[in-house]
Amino acid sequence: MLLFLFCVFQDSPIFNYINNLSPIKPVKGPSEIQVFPVLNSPPPSKRSHTHQQPIHLKSPDCHNISFQEDNNTAGPSLEKSSLKSSENILTKMTDAVNQMETFDNEDDNVLASSTHVEKVQEEHELSHPKSVDNDGKSRSCLQSNICVNGASVDQPYDQPLVAQVGKSQLGKRRRLQFEVAQDSIVESDPHVQNSSNTAAISEVVESSVLQTTRGSTVNVSKPSGIGLHLNSIVNAMPLRYLSGGRKKLTSVSSQTQDNMQLPSISPNSNLVENVSATSEEYAHHTPYSNSESMKIVEYREQFDQGSLNSAQVEAYGRSNPKKKRKKTESSGDGCKFCNCKKTKCLKLYCDCFAAGIYCADSCSCQGCFNKPEYENTVLETRQQIESRDPLAFAPKIVPHSTKSPRSQMLDDGDQVTPLAARHKRGCNCKKSMCMKKYCECYQANVGCSEGCRCEGCQNTFGIKGAPSMAKETGMESVNENVSDSFDEKNLKVGPNRARSSLLELHKPHNLSPQTPSFQCSTHGNDASEARVYPGRYVTSPESECPPYMTTTPKSPNNSVKMDQESYPDGEFMDEFSPGDWSTSRAQYLPPTRMRFSPLGFHGSSVTLFSGAKPSCNISDDDTPTILKDSAIQQHNKVKVASSSPNKKRVSPPRIRLHELGSSTLKSGRKFILKAVSSFPPLTPCIDSKQTSNHPPPDDTL
């Protein structure tokens, strides 16, 4: 009787309604995917940028977790439900794969996804040869993955196996998936998207990631989601990133990669890097076992809690040389990577720090604190340094002409060469004769000037005391407003030498980093991904303008936005204006490799959009006028100075500046105040709050 009533009731709308309310949902349709959150992960509590995490979908750890959940914790009813769910999901995924295959030849995105599926399958089969194999690679892969979730459908993953997969292939998978995700995002192929399902998955994944990144649950399991990632990765991305174009997406993706690293308390920390190196590093260079990873996490936690001093952390990092030292300019595109060991990347020794950008995972630094997680530390340190030298973060190399870069170029057939710039302080070379990169002038591809104290100068870009190239070439050279003695110190370069040097300078690979906005790579070590040029020298701005920055016309009135969207076409700051410079940099910087913006120090930024000739920014005492601007000084003296984290940064377009009209010259500097969210405003993918407020790593810093 009761059974009958139950059966009757079961068909009633009320039952259906109750069913829908039940946490144990009957496995049906797309909504079933939401069962994943039940498996383990707590709801994302802090992360607000779920779009960062889709990559985690592929974390091999997921297998482990999901399986454990199904096998060990699910009750009979749930198990049944899980089984059903798995079957349904399997069916859906199979359909999805079939659908994707249908578009294989039409859509790169689908192709990428399929490729990914195949790779995942390969990985899975490699480690789990007995997995379900039906009628297709992709399908097989998906099935096996799904079976991992639904333990009863497939044979369980044993821990060692999971560990093996996770450890050796984690990085590769992530990267792969990431790339797929990227493509998918860019293409936004509707055929492979299922927002409702994937959103849930992404949330689950994110929560798992959160746990992981907090360090306390490195082994936290995540719902597999594998097989679903094909869609979820795409859908997990906020639309705003889908519409931003490839560049932006790349940045976002890069950031995602940054944050996806496991196991990490602070994804970008050096210690974390050790653990979260790419798959290759994992396989070949990273000696960390899971326990070691945990240990690293513990180290970081202890350090954060103050129970471990920086020296210990450092020692640990040193004892675990995860990465081989990379050349500072390791990639052909001029990207730099620091290798700091003792300074924690919080001194000017560190190129990244000096450039006003955070270190990337690509860096080989040890005990690095130049990470978004240590925003406060970074900013404090910056302030300290700037208190000693307000121009410490100002560009070292300043062009000595106020003409626009284009007009500064010397016609040389098809090529143009920039007029000479100079090192602001000059070098002090004794033995290198300014012919090696020990010499900052030489390194910056600029000639030595009278300001240099070098001995036996043979700088091929201009020997100290030699006649000015500008003069010899009849070029309009010096701006009267250009500060100090530079006018007197015009680069003296013999015509031939100068020309060859400048030609050399114009070669992309020789360009000094100066366009921070150009993200060359990411923490993901993927060279293909843009990462900011830690450009320190303002030498050949034009050549380094990110392509996407060269198109949008700008108006001075919306300079900030302009900066965000497009880099001034070949324009650069003749003389640095810290605020100006940094702001530009900040705006240009893709999120991946974050730049610590002094502007973010105080929650607002000062965009120093100088209407005056850039050269006006530097007074006779070599101090940018901005630093002398009392109005700014009162509140932001140091901050303004610090707001030029990248000395190598270039300024807003001069042409635009000229368009502003002469009224702004000299004293007509415009300060565009723009509210900018505190520090990682540029990196929506990073929750700075999570990682800020760390004590300074070392009092001695």
Next chain:
DNA sequence: GAGTTTGAAACT
């Protein structure tokens, strides 16, 4: 890859 050299940064 390890060790050395170099000069800037930091310190005194």
Next chain:
DNA sequence: CAGTTTCAAACTC
């Protein structure tokens, strides 16, 4: 400000 030390990059082998 000058001298010294420290540091990391550049360089050499």
